[in-house]
Amino acid sequence: MISRDSIVALSSGRLPAGLAVIRISGSKTRFVVETIAGAVKDRFTTLRRLRAADGSTIDHGLVLFFPGPGSFTGEDVAEFHVHGSRAVAARMLETITRFEGVRHAEPGEFTRRAFLNGKLDLVETEALADLVNAETEAQRRFALRNAEGAQSKLYSSWRRRLIHARAMIEAEIDFADEEDVPGSVSDAVWSDVAVMIGEIERHVEGFKAAEIIRDGFEVVILGAPNAGKSSLFNALAKREAAIVTDEPGTTRDLLEVVMDLNGLKVQIVDTAGLREAAGKVESIGIERARAKAGETDLILLLEDMADPVPVGEVSRGAPLLRVGTKSDIAGAGAGGYDLVISSRDGTGLGALLDEIGQRAAAAAGDASEVLPSRLRHVELLKEASGFLRAALAGHSQELRAEELRLAADRLGRIIGAVDVEDLLDVIFSQFCIGK
């Protein structure tokens, strides 16, 4: 249920700042605006003196009024843009919450009202949260596309196809003697269901790319002690993030820095040097390094070209780049490396970053593709395709129709719009049964 209260909150960030935006939503909004700022024209910005309850001036600021339902929440919404001090924001909030029926908003409550009023579906709500949290260009583009409805459109179109398919099958079962019902439509229906299974399962595979965009592309630096791992790590981080000494076994824990590479989030992980005879702490570090390497997106296997030490097998499937280090003292001519670098004089670091950037971009996939953005979506999509597979394999038309219903229900759950009326609408609109 939507609470009848009007809600108010500081919608902009940490204060002090240039401006603070105070947003209010609900039936009291117009009264609050008119009392504090005087009457304003809908959807126009107006500069006004803003009055406290005692008539004194709180601040001068911009006022915007959006009448519902054509607003973000679907209710009357207003914004006050005031000077961004803690004192001004506090006095505004205090003044507004003094109105009867107006209270501070709960976290996410504006968006919740937008969802409950049908302004956004569940996937769009999630995408909006992603957009607010986006740090990289790829995250921004991905979230924006879904906030604009790309994912929702896809799921809705699959769901419509299934509702249609089920209506066809049900019609065959229930009204087979009616002349307006096309006979033997089921072949077309089942071949479309087979196509849709392929589409859904391909889409689910795209979750890996979505995870790269959302959570980042991970690169683990591995190699023997003193191979120059931490020196490279620091060079990429552009700061002394890891301790570097000439002592083998300096790094023990996993260390991580996050970078933005051509608009993609990339995590670089430094690890303990791999060797057999090591102390207790170092052995644990080496175990962690190996475990990390087992589940990463790219391994950089470093080797000191001046003093190569074999480390044995390190990759269990993750792509691997062989990187020769310390080219400043090893000189040219060393072979068998994908890339040669010197963290000391910077040789090869640009090429290495290019290579990582290209691999990250390839893993994040084609920017125009619609991808599932949550594990929740993937789980429901897998359930849906499971029901569709069962429907294809089934014998009884009744049970097969039920599997179609379950699959459509799962798609409806993703967008948060399960509605039984749909089915009847489709049946009666397509076949003139009531004639």
Ligand SMILES: Nc1nc2c(ncn2[C@@H]2O[C@H](COP(=O)(O)OP(=O)(O)OP(=O)(O)O)[C@@H](O)[C@H]2O)c(=O)[nH]1
């Ligand atoms: N000449 C030269 N020396 C380097 C270079 N990179 C690292 N070193 C030196 O090699 C030694 C080991 O460097 P680290 O970066 O600590 O090596 P590591 O692989 O992290 O070592 P562990 O953490 O002990 O496994 C230090 O003395 C560095 O100064 C390089 O590009 N050129």
Ligand SMILES: [K+]
């Ligand atoms: K070292």
Ligand SMILES: [Mg+2]
């Ligand atoms: Mg190190």
